Amino acid sequence: MAKQLETVNLRLKVAQLGVQLEQRGQKLSLRGTFPPRPNSGRMRSHQQRLSLGIPATLAGLKEGERQAKIIAAQLLAKTFNWHPYLVWSPEARRGEGGLQQQLKDFEDYFWQQPQRSAKPAASRTTWTSAYSPYVRKLATIAAAKPHLTTGEAIYATIDSFPHHSRSRQLCCTALAALGDFLQLELPLNLKTLGGSYNPTKTQARTLPDDGAIASHWEQIPNPTWRFVYGIMATYGLRNHEVFFCDYDALLQGVALPTVRVLSTTKTGEHEVWPFLPDWIDRFHLRQVCLPPINTDLTETTLQAIGQRVTRQFRRYQIPFSPYDLRHAWAVRTIHLGLADTVAAKMMGHSVSIHTRTYHRWITHRDQQQAVEAALNRLNKA
Structure with missing residues (x-):
């Protein structure tokens, strides 16, 4: 597979298409200079990966090369649109194996935002404490219940946390950001499910004198x-x-x-x-x-x-x-x-x-x- 991938990329390079195929896990991605993703805060095109959702097989490689040529033509004509590659239908079933890649893409997207590079240490803490635990919980619940749709798995993850708790509120914020990234059309606004937790209403502690x-x-x-x-x-x-x-x-x-x-x-x-x-x-x-x-x-x-x-x-x-x-x-x-x-x-x-x-x-x-x-x-x- 590695040799065939190298051959395909050589053809793409000779054709000066400006894109290359990569194997990421069991899927194929395309790497090249793309316009900013929606809501990324970026203004100019830059090097990015685009998940094709195609299996890393010989048959998939053939389809990947075909799509690479189409996308390269769209980039040249300035007609490329991120939407088809960011949409993850809420009707998709977990058995298709696409969740892990989507979550990895979401993490990559988190780190691509300009404010993350400005404060890398604080951003790492934000990801570790406010995003990663809830993304991992979603992955665990979705794997245990493959019959659930993406939206159902998200709601189940939120419901696993106590009502009106800080953890539930953080979960709603993290998964709302994930839903926006995937452009999911969910029937309920996740941020309304966080409850009435408010740190200013918690019991004032007795401080040492x-x-x-x-x-x-x-x-x-x-x-x-x-x-x-x-x-x-x-x-x-x-x-x-x-x-x-x-x-x-x-x-x-x-x-x-x-x-x-x-x-x-x-x-x-x-x-x-x-x-x-x-x-x-x-x-x-x-x-x-x-x-x-x-x-x-x-x-x-x-x-x-x-x-x-x-x-x-x-x-x-x-x-x-x-x-x-x-x-x-x-x-x-x-x-x-x-x-x-x-x-x-x-x-x-x-x-x-x-x-x-x-x-x-x-x-x-x-x-x-x-x-x-x-x-x-x-x-x-």
Whole structure:
């Protein structure tokens, strides 16, 4: 088969058609310079693969060459249309074996979007956490129930998650994107099936106070993980951000040192000030020492790095999560009167998210402290 494929591609090359056939798994694809796919965000033609859906057999190779010539002529005449090659009928049955290839094409499409190359690490985390689990679940359900149509398999996948849950909402978003890519005409809008989950309506957690944060730092025996804990508490960093920061100001002994979060992180580059500054010396943060974990984002993800931090907190029996240190930092800035616009920028998110998330976490304890501080300022006036 490989020799015959090489011969066909030689004929296509001699004819200067600008396309080549490729075997991908058990199917044939065409590679060449094509116009942008619908909704890709691209403006110019670029190198892409086009799945022909033809089996990689000698008979299929003959049909593949015929279609290659037709498509090449369409490209030359500027009449090529992606639609026939993106449509996957909702009536198609799973026994035809086309699902895996369609899902692979969807993943390729995800990575071809311009915004993915701008932030590869964040995009890898997005695919791993918000798309891949639900695409894999769809593949599993479709394989177990080959009698289902594509649409039925998608609905069955969504129904496998609890109503009004975040996982169901993410599933709807991911499979809606898949449906758009495949141009499926589904009777129900998938996004309406996500339910009423809203992170702002979840139970506000009880955050550790400053005394508890300081005391638990002392219980961590490993100095590198003490540094991780201390830097998160003092600068409100996300789990993974600790490993992608510029700590030069700390190392150089600047009186009020900032930490610069690098652009490789989830929300891009931003600068953070310490709250509380006294914790810099208390937690020995000028002695920058990170644990030796793999931070090569070609081999791991931001999510995996963050999960490593969470596991260490559990190992040291810290009774709150790493993110609680970040949340406590945010509430602390509110007490100290830092403008929401400034705090939000330092946390790497929007002002609306900041106020919606953190102002509702101010507990009676927090309010009492704020009232006492305000009255003390009044008495001193």
